[in-house]
Amino acid sequence: MKIPFYKYQGTGNDFVMIDNRQNLISKNNTKLINRLCDRKFGIGGDGLILLENPEVAGDDFKMVYFNADGNESSMCGNGGRCLVAFAKFLGIIEDKATFTAVDGPHKATITGDEVSLQMQDLTEIKQSGNMAFLDTGSPHHVVFTKNVAQLDVKKEGAEIRYSDAYIGNGGTNVNFVDMQENNTFLVRTYERGVEDETLSCGTGVTAVALAAHASGKANSNTVKLIVPGGELSVSFKKEDDTYRDVWLTGPAEQVFKGEIIC
Numbered sequence: 001m002k003i004p005f006y007k008y009q010g011t012g013n014d015f016v017m018i019d020n021r022q023n024l025i026s027k028n029n030t031k032l033i034n035r036l037c038d039r040k041f042g043i044g045g046d047g048l049i050l051l052e053n054p055e056v057a058g059d060d061f062k063m064v065y066f067n068a069d070g071n072e073s074s075m076c077g078n079g080g081r082c083l084v085a086f087a088k089f090l091g092i093i094e095d096k097a098t099f100t101a102v103d104g105p106h107k108a109t110i111t112g113d114e115v116s117l118q119m120q121d122l123t124e125i126k127q128s129g130n131m132a133f134l135d136t137g138s139p140h141h142v143v144f145t146k147n148v149a150q151l152d153v154k155k156e157g158a159e160i161r162y163s164d165a166y167i168g169n170g171g172t173n174v175n176f177v178d179m180q181e182n183n184t185f186l187v188r189t190y191e192r193g194v195e196d197e198t199l200s201c202g203t204g205v206t207a208v209a210l211a212a213h214a215s216g217k218a219n220s221n222t223v224k225l226i227v228p229g230g231e232l233s234v235s236f237k238k239e240d241d242t243y244r245d246v247w248l249t250g251p252a253e254q255v256f257k258g259e260i261i262c
Contacts (some may be wrong), residue, residue, distance in 0.1 A: 001262050002018075002259045003024055003259065003262055004018070004019070004024075004257070004258070004259050005017065005258060005260055006018075006086060006256075006257045007042060007255040007257070008081070008082035008083075008086060008254055008255060009229075009255050010054070010079075010080045010081050010082045010202070010229075010230060010250060010252040011078065011083075011200035011227055011230035011231070011232055012198070012199025012200045012202065012227070012229020012245075013078035013124075013198055013200040013201065013202070014044070014045045015045050015047050015048065015049050015082050016043050016049070017048075017049050017082065017086045018049040019051050020051060020064070021051065021053050021061075022095060025050065025055055027050070027066075029047055030071060032070075032174075034069055034070030035064045035068075035151075036260065037066075037068040037069075037088065038068075043209065043260060044072065044133070046067075046068055046191070046194050047068055047073070047076060047079055047193070047194075048065075048066045048068075049063060049065050049066070049076075049079050049082070049086075050063075050064040051063070051083060051086060051087060051090070051092075052064055056100050056105070057097050058098060058100050059100055059105075060093050060097050061083075061092055062099060062101075063079075063080060063100070063101040063106075064102075065101065065102065067192070067193025067194060068194050069193050069195070070227070071104070073193050074139070074203075074253050075101050075102055075120075075137025075138050076138070076203065077202020077204075077248045078200055078201065078248075079105060079138070079202070080101060080108070080117050080202065081115040081116075081117045081216070081248065081250065082115075083099070084097045084099075084108040084110055084115050084117065085113070085115055085254065086251060087099075087153040095110055095111065096108070096109055097109075102137075102151070103120055103137040104120060106118055106119070109142050109226070112251065113253050114249065114251055114252075115250070115252045116247050116248070116250070117247065117248045117249075117250075118246065118247055118249070119136055119137060119204070119246040119248055120136070120172070120246070121201070122134060122135075122136060122210055122242065122246065123224075123242060125243045126215045127211070127214065129178040130143060130144045130145065131143050131144070132207075132211035132214070132215065133172070134210060134211060136203045136204075136206040136246075137203045138173055138203040138204075139170075139172040139173060140172065140173045140175055140203065140207035141160055141166070141167075141174045141175070141187065141195060142175045142177060142204055142207055142208055142211045143160075143174070143176050143177065144177050144178075144179065144212075144215075144217065145176055145178065146178055146225075147178070148176050148177065148178035148186050149178075149186070149188075150188075151176055152226075153176060153188045153189070153190050154190060154196050154197055154251070156174075157174040157189075157190020157197065158190065158195070160172070160174045161174055161190060161192055165178065171192045172194075173186070173189060173190065173191050173201065173203070173204055174255065175181055175187055175189050175190075175201070175204045175207060175208050176188045176189075176190075177208050179217055180226070182224075183218045183219065183224060184223075184224040184225075184226065185217075185218075185223065185224070185225055185226070187208050187225050187227050188206055188228065189201040189204040197228075198239065199227060199228045199230075200227040200228070200230065201227070202232070203247050204249050205225035205227065205248070206234050206246060208223075208234075208235035209223035209225065209236070210234070210236065210246070213238070221235060221238070222234070222235040222238055227230055231250065232248065232250035232256065233248075233249045233250065234237050234246065234248055234249075235247045235249070
């Protein structure tokens with residue numbers, strides 16, 4: 001069987017995209033999904049995303065996201081932005097989208113290659129010293145530190161991801177953050193499911209922006225995040241103890257398309 005696919009990337013976070021409205025792929029075929037994401041035996045990607053028919057009235061489509069290990073996962077912010085670009089390419093939307101992912105409903109806008117994705121409201125941020133933990137659709141452990149560019153992110157991230165504090169709850173993503181200036185932060189991320197550093201993580205930079213604001217390290221409602229794959233921004237409104245109207249913005253583009261024999 002030949003399966004048509006598309007490859008998208010958002011600040012270096014890359015995804016295999018499949019239009020699954022005709023049920024080309026079974027969501028239970030973990031081995032196939034893992035193979036499609038394999039960079040040597042398949043297409044290669046940080047994850048695989050299926051665009052499916054909407055299940056909620058008023059939605060344009062449904063998002064189903066899998067980590068590179070083949071397992072269905074929590075929300076992926078950059079993946080969501082890339083899926084919006086894919087939906088526009090398919091002619092499903094024009095400049096606005098409404099869709100449902102594993103963490104609930106999302107809205108998005110697209111202008112050229114730039115996609116803004118509305119993330120979920122956030123109420124709880126656990127802070128301790130230079131660390132924070134919060135769930136922005138996916139769980140994130142945030143560490144504010146120095147000399148992030150020199151860190152062994154895979155080694156240090158894995159130690160936290162598999163620590164006793166998180167292993168019983170399915171693990172966590174880990175973000176190492178170096179504060180720059182003018183509400184700008186340098187971010188490197190260890191991503192669970194990929195089990196390595198990725199060039200960008202949308203839910204991760206969202207977590208960093210909100211944690212930075214909550215701890216007083218950022219004093220603006222728009223935060224700039226510099227990741228190895230480029231730049232993103234996160235804007236939000238703070239109402240009492242809740243962060244609302246949270247938007248993740250950055251580029252998303254199609255890299256190539258093809259067919260893979262399965």
